Amino acid sequence: MxxxxxTEKRRNAGLTARSYSPWIASNPYIVGxxxxxxxxxxxxxxxxxxxxxxxxxxxxxxYNPQGDIQGAIVASMPAGSFVGAISVGWLADIFGRKRLIIxxxxxxxxxxxxxxxxxxxxxxxxxxxxxxxxxxxxxTVVPVYQAEITAPGIRGRIVSLQQWSITxxxxxxxxxxxxxSYINGVASFRIPWGLQMIPAIVLSFGMxxxxxxxxxxxxxxxxxxALQILADLHxxxxxxxxxxxxxxxxxxxxxxxxRKEGPKAWKxxxxxxxxxxxxxxxxxxxxxxxxxxxVMMYYITYVFAGAGLTGRRANLIAASVQYVLNTAFxxxxxxxxxxxxxxxxxxxxxxxxxxxxxxxxxxxGGFGEVQYVPDSGTNQWVITGHQNITYGIIVCSYLFVxxxxxxxxxxxxxxxxxxxxxxxxxxxxxxxxxxxxxxxxALAFAVPPAFNTIYWKTYMIFATFNAAAFIHIFFxxxxxxxxRGWLTRFQTKGRTIEEMEEIFASGHVFTAWRVGNDIGRHxxxxxxxxxxxxxxxxxxxxxxxxxxxxxxTTIPETV
Numbered sequence: 001m002x003x004x005x006x007t008e009k010r011r012n013a014g015l016t017a018r019s020y021s022p023w024i025a026s027n028p029y030i031v032g033x034x035x036x037x038x039x040x041x042x043x044x045x046x047x048x049x050x051x052x053x054x055x056x057x058x059x060x061x062x063y064n065p066q067g068d069i070q071g072a073i074v075a076s077m078p079a080g081s082f083v084g085a086i087s088v089g090w091l092a093d094i095f096g097r098k099r100l101i102i103x104x105x106x107x108x109x110x111x112x113x114x115x116x117x118x119x120x121x122x123x124x125x126x127x128x129x130x131x132x133x134x135x136x137x138x139x140t141v142v143p144v145y146q147a148e149i150t151a152p153g154i155r156g157r158i159v160s161l162q163q164w165s166i167t168x169x170x171x172x173x174x175x176x177x178x179x180x181s182y183i184n185g186v187a188s189f190r191i192p193w194g195l196q197m198i199p200a201i202v203l204s205f206g207m208x209x210x211x212x213x214x215x216x217x218x219x220x221x222x223x224x225x226a227l228q229i230l231a232d233l234h235x236x237x238x239x240x241x242x243x244x245x246x247x248x249x250x251x252x253x254x255x256x257x258x259r260k261e262g263p264k265a266w267k268x269x270x271x272x273x274x275x276x277x278x279x280x281x282x283x284x285x286x287x288x289x290x291x292x293x294x295v296m297m298y299y300i301t302y303v304f305a306g307a308g309l310t311g312r313r314a315n316l317i318a319a320s321v322q323y324v325l326n327t328a329f330x331x332x333x334x335x336x337x338x339x340x341x342x343x344x345x346x347x348x349x350x351x352x353x354x355x356x357x358x359x360x361x362x363x364x365g366g367f368g369e370v371q372y373v374p375d376s377g378t379n380q381w382v383i384t385g386h387q388n389i390t391y392g393i394i395v396c397s398y399l400f401v402x403x404x405x406x407x408x409x410x411x412x413x414x415x416x417x418x419x420x421x422x423x424x425x426x427x428x429x430x431x432x433x434x435x436x437x438x439x440x441x442a443l444a445f446a447v448p449p450a451f452n453t454i455y456w457k458t459y460m461i462f463a464t465f466n467a468a469a470f471i472h473i474f475f476x477x478x479x480x481x482x483x484r485g486w487l488t489r490f491q492t493k494g495r496t497i498e499e500m501e502e503i504f505a506s507g508h509v510f511t512a513w514r515v516g517n518d519i520g521r522h523x524x525x526x527x528x529x530x531x532x533x534x535x536x537x538x539x540x541x542x543x544x545x546x547x548x549x550x551x552x553t554t555i556p557e558t559v
Contacts, residue, residue, distance in 0.1 A: 018228070020211040025232035031210060032150045032158035035101055036165035037203040038138030039413075041108050042081075043169020044196040045131060046294070048115075049074050050319070051177030052189045061186055062121055067452060071445040073125060078440035080111075080129035084136020085434040088144075089427035091137070093264070097145040097213045100137060105204030108134035109197045116194040132437075134200070140433040143417035144425060148213040151234050151243065152499075156337035159417055160330070160410030167327040167405065169199075174323050215422055218251050226251075250499070251422070258423035268424050269431065273504055278424075280477060281416035281432035284346075287469040288412035289439035291353050292462030293404045295447050296322070296397065318394060322401050329405040342411050343479045343512070347470060349407025354466035356400040361459030363393050368456060381455030412436075418480055419500050478503055478515040 025031050052058040053070070065073055084104075092100055111131030118124035143159050150158040176192045183191070211233070214226035227239055227248055235241025258264075269278050336345060364381060367389045371382040383389055416432040450458045480500065508514045 018211075018232075020229075021209045022232050022237065024209055025211045025229065026236060028150060028154060028158070028233070031233065032146050032154075033161045033165075034206055034210065035142045035145055035203070036161045037199050037206075038101055038104055038142040039162040039165035040169035040172075040199055041104075041131075041196075041203075042135045042139055043166040043171075044173045044199070045077050045128075045135060045169075046166075047170045047173035047177060047323070048193055048196060049077075051174055051181075051192070055181070055189055057184075057186050058189045061119075062124065065121070067448055068445075069121075071448045073121065073128070074448075075441045075444035076125045076128040077132040077135065078437045078444055080132020081136035081139065082132075082434050082437040082441060084133035084138075085140045085430050085437050086136075087133075087430070088137055088140040088433070089266075089430035092141050092144065092216075092426035092430070093219075096216050097141055097148065098207055098210060100141045101145065102204045102207045104134045104138040104141070105200040105207075107131075107137070108200035109204075112193060112197040112200070116190050116197075136433065136437055139413075139436075140430050141426075143413045144429050145213055147414075147417040148215045148425075149211065149229075149233055154338065155418060156342070156414050157334035159414040160333050160337050162413040163333070163405075163410040164327070164330045167323070167330050167409075171320075171323045171327045174320060178317075178320060214247075215251055215425075218248075219255055219422060223252075254422050254501075258421065261423075264423055266427065269427060274421070274424055274428070276509065277419050277504060278428050278431060281419065281428060282435040283472065284412050284415055284477070285432045285436035286439050287350070287465070287472070288408050289436055289443060290462065290465035290469065291350070291404060291408055292357060292459070292465070293353075293401070293409070294440060295443060295458075295462065296401060322398055325398055326401050326405045329402045330409060331406075333406040333410040336406065337410055337414060341479050342415050343473065343477055345407040345411050346473045346477065349403055349411075350466045350470040350473065352403035353400055353408070354463045354470065356396045356403065357459045357463035357466065359396045360393050360400070361456050361463060363389055363396070364456035364459065370455070379452065381451075415477075415480055419504070421501060474513070475510050476512050478508060478512040 024034075059065070062073075084107075088100065095103070108131055111127050111129075111134060114127030114130060115124060116127075118127055139162075143162055146159045146162070147155055173192060173196060176195060177189070180188045180191050182188075211229045212225075214229045214233070217223070217226035217229070227244070230244045230248055231237050231239040231241065234247065235244040238244065268274060333345070364383060367386045368381045368383040370379050371384070372379050383393070416429055420428040447458065450461075480503065503515055506515060
């Protein structure tokens, strides 16, 4: 083996034990899924609000918030999430992915305590903003962490677990809310808000036993640690494993190329070839909000009240079916996202969601009228005397949720996490996720007044957004995975994150369907030759300016 960098030897000297569990690292599904608890925090928040909007004790304590005030309370969480997501752009490169996930869990606990103890609107909003910062951080850094530690062939299904964890958070919290609805008094909502601290505590303590991202370590000149982690992740501890060596060399090649371009800076986001991807990542997260899915989650009581379903517990039961469907139908995406591909799922999903929302809006517009609804204390567009239409709207709402859960839901987290080069990955994913939270904030604030003023036309607006998303995706979003044939085994290797460079270098800015399935496939020898060609021959030397030592510039062939 060629001698490692002297500075790296000193850095790793005396390192007698790994700072993580090798057993955990060796199981791709454990190491890739545990951090998804961070996504579950987002789901917990969604249900923590949707379950109390018609809770009489919550309404009494906070002076019956309606319209703009209710929207502001709900929107305070995504406002904090926007701040948290933007901050990841520099925090993830300073502290690393692992420590940032731990920090997100701690922040969530603080926010949950404030919400649970809230005695007025101001205290509740502050608690939700702090919790939002945690959600913004975790929803940004967790997909990056997952994409950087998982093998290419299963990266899609692992990152899509982020969406599944969100659905589990929604489901668990909603049933806790449902059970506590039988409690008289403020405990009916304080208990659920207090219990949501538990997953964050588990996340922060559990991540202490997980490895850091090897890409982050290599970018910080900690090559020996990175190689050992790659070996534990993908080679059962064998540093000579072909996939381990392939990823190790590809990462180093990418980092060397980026360092020759100069130090990291925010202006890199606008560099040729990068800005297109930033635009795609931000657009996809924007569309994931404009589908209207979170409207269905936050304001499901409005949806079913407008359909003619009345009564607090009747609403809770009908909504719980929606949450179960959301969780169950995310599971098929684990395989479809790597087998069928990201792009087909997005096209199918946006098309179906547009269709079902047009149906909901059309049925409500044709059979409803403005009526006063005692449960909410406001005038709403309600269908009465048409039981079959009511059932039809509820079914269409369920089908809309199913359409989102196995398509846009998981892909909107997976796609942005894998299309960016290492140099801008943390910043670019933070911008993408910030776009999600910016539109989440806007919709949370705007939807209650929309339901109270333009009524059923609200569904038509979101149906149109889905149609626009379909057109945008068809023309501009290239496939980011290697689609399998009907008889191809799942173990077939997908594209590594570094191989994404060739997809976008191939052009096809407005003809994304022309990107070939053979672009970006490499083997170890091809990468090794490219490393030697770019970094120089094996005996080339350079001086380490920090220690004035001669340092070999090439990467060892074997370890």
